Amino acid sequence: MERTVLKALTLGGPGDILAGLESKDLFALALGLTKPWFVSANELDTEHRRLEIAIDFERGAVFECSECGAVGCKAYDTEQRRWRHLNFFQYETILSARVPRVDCNQCGKRLVKVPWAREGSGFTLLFEALIMMMAPHMPVAAIGRIVGEHDTRLWRVIHHYVEDGRAERDDSLVRRVGMDETSSRRGHAYISLFVDMDVPRVLFATEGKDASTVQRFREDLLLHGGHPDAVKEACSDMSAAFINGIGEFLPKASITFDKFHVTKIIGDAVDKTRRAERADYPELKGQRYALLRSPETMNDDQLQFASELLLRKTSMKTARAFHLKLVFQDFYRQPKSLAETFLEKWCRWASRSRIEAMVDAARTIRRHWHGVLRWFTSHLTNGLLEGINSLVQAAKARARGYRTARNLITMVYLIAGKLELNVTHL
Numbered sequence: 001m002e003r004t005v006l007k008a009l010t011l012g013g014p015g016d017i018l019a020g021l022e023s024k025d026l027f028a029l030a031l032g033l034t035k036p037w038f039v040s041a042n043e044l045d046t047e048h049r050r051l052e053i054a055i056d057f058e059r060g061a062v063f064e065c066s067e068c069g070a071v072g073c074k075a076y077d078t079e080q081r082r083w084r085h086l087n088f089f090q091y092e093t094i095l096s097a098r099v100p101r102v103d104c105n106q107c108g109k110r111l112v113k114v115p116w117a118r119e120g121s122g123f124t125l126l127f128e129a130l131i132m133m134m135a136p137h138m139p140v141a142a143i144g145r146i147v148g149e150h151d152t153r154l155w156r157v158i159h160h161y162v163e164d165g166r167a168e169r170d171d172s173l174v175r176r177v178g179m180d181e182t183s184s185r186r187g188h189a190y191i192s193l194f195v196d197m198d199v200p201r202v203l204f205a206t207e208g209k210d211a212s213t214v215q216r217f218r219e220d221l222l223l224h225g226g227h228p229d230a231v232k233e234a235c236s237d238m239s240a241a242f243i244n245g246i247g248e249f250l251p252k253a254s255i256t257f258d259k260f261h262v263t264k265i266i267g268d269a270v271d272k273t274r275r276a277e278r279a280d281y282p283e284l285k286g287q288r289y290a291l292l293r294s295p296e297t298m299n300d301d302q303l304q305f306a307s308e309l310l311l312r313k314t315s316m317k318t319a320r321a322f323h324l325k326l327v328f329q330d331f332y333r334q335p336k337s338l339a340e341t342f343l344e345k346w347c348r349w350a351s352r353s354r355i356e357a358m359v360d361a362a363r364t365i366r367r368h369w370h371g372v373l374r375w376f377t378s379h380l381t382n383g384l385l386e387g388i389n390s391l392v393q394a395a396k397a398r399a400r401g402y403r404t405a406r407n408l409i410t411m412v413y414l415i416a417g418k419l420e421l422n423v424t425h426l
């Protein structure tokens with residue numbers, strides 16, 4: 001039986017080097033076992049394509065107490081344990097061992113730590129490393145099919161390493177934070193993301209999109225050695241939830257309203273105006289996207305439509321609204337010293353335009369005045385978050401959704417948390 005395995009392992013491999021080795025030694029080598037541990041037996045079950053490797057420890061060996069680290073403890077008794085290991089070729093590989101319990105003077109009877117697995121895990125460290133290597137790149141269900149394990153067991157491993165990695169994170173230098181929400185399921189469930197804009201990395205993700213998400217972020221920051229009062233800049237959309245949350249829980253932060261969200265308010269106003277006038281001007285039908293674009297990105301048809309619109313007599317509100325939008329696009333190109341005057345003039349023009357949606361847009365901007373202008377000082381945008389968000393949405397699509405928000409949040413940390421994962425290297 002042993003000979004079969006050795007032959008299988010050396011086929012196409014460096015046979016000369018391995019020829020002198022016993023298969024037990026070979027497995028000990030492959031597993032990286034050191035004294036007092038050794039391979040006591042191995043058995044190949046060809047029918048079930050399974051390799052069982054038994055590990056034992058030398059007689060009289062002494063161990064560390066897993067609780068207090070006291071050395072020189074003798075085995076008091078043992079417990080039989082099993083772990084799923086990386087496949088040897090196509091053979092599902094199981095390690096088993098008598099794990100000693102020591103009787104520590106301080107702690108009493110404690111199971112010792114084995115070097116190949118985490119306490120309480122049914123997988124070896126290398127098997128877990130393989131899972132963690134695949135997890136950011138493919139759905140967990142697919143990993144489950146590859147390794148032949150139920151994905152619930154795999155999620156347990158992933159949660160462990162991600163939580164462990166987050167526990168070690170140091171947030172003491174966090175100064176500028178961006179926040180945004182992303183949908184967690186089709187429709188109405190959301191999670192909010194908080195990003196360190198200087199690294200960048202996701203610091204925190206939590207269910208919901210109300211002001212309490214900022215409170216939970218604050219608590220998480222404190223847990224990781226961060227200082228909420230040291231956060232001087234925050235970037236968000238204009239939702240009351242984030243504004244109130246920042247005001248209450250990040251009180252020293254100046255808000256910058258994200259450019260994309262500010263510009264979108266004007267674009268939405270143009271579209272609202274167009275829809276209201278569609279019945280009177282049939283040529284406006286189907287031109288939503290032309291009007292949302294900026295001239296640099298329009299195709300020839302859209303450019304022609306846009307310029308005809310601008311040359312019209314001003315009885316058409318959509319034409320005037322579009323003109324207002326084009327001028328607003330220059331706002332973010334102003335030098336800082338002229339930005340406020342520019343915005344003031346634009347808002348006055350929009351307020352007097354007699355275009356209801358534009359009057360509303362100007363009012364919204366006036367209500368958020370400082371945060372809109374803050375961009376000229378902070379230069380913060382949520383572009384980073386959009387990038388992270390698209391990674392998250394792609395992972396979600398690959399997985400065809402996550403069963404729980406917790407799974408999604410763990411995946412967010414894994415993909416965009418820049419965590420130092422304490423994983424054995426393959």
Ligand SMILES: [Zn+2]
Pocket residue numbers: 065066067068069070104105106107108
């Ligand atoms: Zn102890």
